Amino acid sequence: MAMHLNLFTMNAPEHVSPGSWTYPGDGSTRYTDLEYWTEVARTAERGGFDAVFFADVRGIYDVYGGDRYTALERGVQTPSNDPQLLVPAMAQVTDELGFAVTRSTTYIHPYQLAREFSTLDHLTDGRIALNVVTSYLESAARNLGLHERMDKETRYDRADEFLEVCYALWESSWDEDAVRVDADAGVYTDPDGVSSIDHDGECFTVPGPHGCEPSPQRTPVLYQAGSSDRGREFAAANAEAVFASQPTEAGVREYMADLRTRAETYGRDPDSLRFFIGVVPIVGETEELAQAKYESYEDHVDVEATLALLSGFLDMDLSKLDPDQKVEHIETEAIQGTMNAFTRSQPDREWTVREVAQFCGLGTTSPKIVGTPETIADELEYWHEEIGVHGFNVKEVVRPDSLRDFVDLVVPELRARGLLSESQPGQTLRERLYEEDEPRLPADHPGAPERRANVSPSP
Ligand SMILES: Cc1cc2nc3c(=O)[nH]c(=O)nc-3n(C[C@H](O)[C@H](O)[C@H](O)COP(=O)(O)O)c2cc1C
Numbered sequence: 001m002a003m004h005l006n007l008f009t010m011n012a013p014e015h016v017s018p019g020s021w022t023y024p025g026d027g028s029t030r031y032t033d034l035e036y037w038t039e040v041a042r043t044a045e046r047g048g049f050d051a052v053f054f055a056d057v058r059g060i061y062d063v064y065g066g067d068r069y070t071a072l073e074r075g076v077q078t079p080s081n082d083p084q085l086l087v088p089a090m091a092q093v094t095d096e097l098g099f100a101v102t103r104s105t106t107y108i109h110p111y112q113l114a115r116e117f118s119t120l121d122h123l124t125d126g127r128i129a130l131n132v133v134t135s136y137l138e139s140a141a142r143n144l145g146l147h148e149r150m151d152k153e154t155r156y157d158r159a160d161e162f163l164e165v166c167y168a169l170w171e172s173s174w175d176e177d178a179v180r181v182d183a184d185a186g187v188y189t190d191p192d193g194v195s196s197i198d199h200d201g202e203c204f205t206v207p208g209p210h211g212c213e214p215s216p217q218r219t220p221v222l223y224q225a226g227s228s229d230r231g232r233e234f235a236a237a238n239a240e241a242v243f244a245s246q247p248t249e250a251g252v253r254e255y256m257a258d259l260r261t262r263a264e265t266y267g268r269d270p271d272s273l274r275f276f277i278g279v280v281p282i283v284g285e286t287e288e289l290a291q292a293k294y295e296s297y298e299d300h301v302d303v304e305a306t307l308a309l310l311s312g313f314l315d316m317d318l319s320k321l322d323p324d325q326k327v328e329h330i331e332t333e334a335i336q337g338t339m340n341a342f343t344r345s346q347p348d349r350e351w352t353v354r355e356v357a358q359f360c361g362l363g364t365t366s367p368k369i370v371g372t373p374e375t376i377a378d379e380l381e382y383w384h385e386e387i388g389v390h391g392f393n394v395k396e397v398v399r400p401d402s403l404r405d406f407v408d409l410v411v412p413e414l415r416a417r418g419l420l421s422e423s424q425p426g427q428t429l430r431e432r433l434y435e436e437d438e439p440r441l442p443a444d445h446p447g448a449p450e451r452r453a454n455v456s457p458s459p
Helices: 028-032 034-046 069-074 084-092 110-123 138-143 152-172 229-238 249-265 287-299 303-314 336-342 353-360 373-387 401-416 429-434 449-455
Strands: 004-010 051-055 098-104 128-133 179-182 187-189 221-224 241-244 274-283 368-371 391-395
Touching (some): 004 034, 034 051, 034 401, 051 128, 069 303, 098 110, 098 221, 110 128, 110 152, 152 229, 221 229, 229 249, 249 373, 274 287, 274 373, 287 368, 303 336, 303 353, 373 391, 391 401
Parallel strands (some): 004 051, 051 098, 128 221, 221 241, 274 368, 274 391
Antiparallel strands (some): 179 187
């Protein structure tokens, strides 16, 4: 299995390295400029990336200090624009690059999402993935019609039903040959080839049918990053690719083994899960140059902004804690993976609040890999070959220089070692990820028509 790469980014001037927008020459403030994104797409494609992976949040980071002041002042994932709208323009300037877009099952309707992603799958010729999240910011809930955030269990129950509706729309509503385009007979679509889905559940009522004809992948490639017990269940049942947020080898190994075991209980081949970890590569032509670059990046870390970001991730006001206080494990209603990264996955080490903020200031919980192209390739090769991680979500610090450095310096080394996945023209994102000639969901996936035949009303 080849090594797969995603560029992990956000349609915002700041993503996961708070303060880096102040770095001399950083171009993040161009995020409102479409040319910035088409350039990113071209560079990522040149570097053999499988996809650009867009994080996205709704709401504002207002947990730290109990208000939004720091988030606004320091640019903590704010302002931010919608990532989905960038995709057609980025797809047009590329041929093989995929796009993974984060969408929340908590605040939108599945009929709407199914339509948007069918459209994107058509427009990109099957290069689209959906990162399914349930959202963690209370401020998002307040803006989107709820008085408070739903608890995690309820969010994931809703997410289960949400995907159930989407699977029915994408996979079962239109027969493969329903679209006839027979001008002589005056038949565009054979009405008998299109079925209602008649979904009537706890959260959604959707009679269907789907409004879109089948797209190349039908269901987009499904990404997920759940880390809590309930989140892992959801990922094991539905995700094709998962994003582990642990910074340690032991933490990643535990996560992989656990998700594989859980996937089996859903009747899925455990080896069909694809695991990605986040990494922050900081590369220089020599070790000294790389180290100097790392130190200059560290100097620009905005510790207070990082605390504001982490307060949102953990749903805990870190301004109230003594910076030298030890971090104690909690179960959070927000992102469990961020908590686990410093507690469960590192039982032998104690972290203070200050240390966590300093570590997370560059790419949050992900390992930082500093060195020459060879050093970075060695490290990635180790995670890939020895630990069995399929791919990496590459996190930038300075934009777009971090991406360019990686593409110009590290990618040639990965290619020279024959490690990198190279796409074939016309391949869908799913075919590229699985390295198989099959654009549709695997038959053992709960959304696949073979499986759905047992659980849904007959079409
Ligand atoms: C690495 C990683 C990236 C994530 N990216 C996003 C994101 O872009 N938007 C979002 O709303 N949630 C994001 N999440 C949140 C999760 O997808 C999930 O909804 C949340 O963590 C709550 O579930 P959990 O505690 O089971 O992880 C991310 C989580 C992790 C670990």
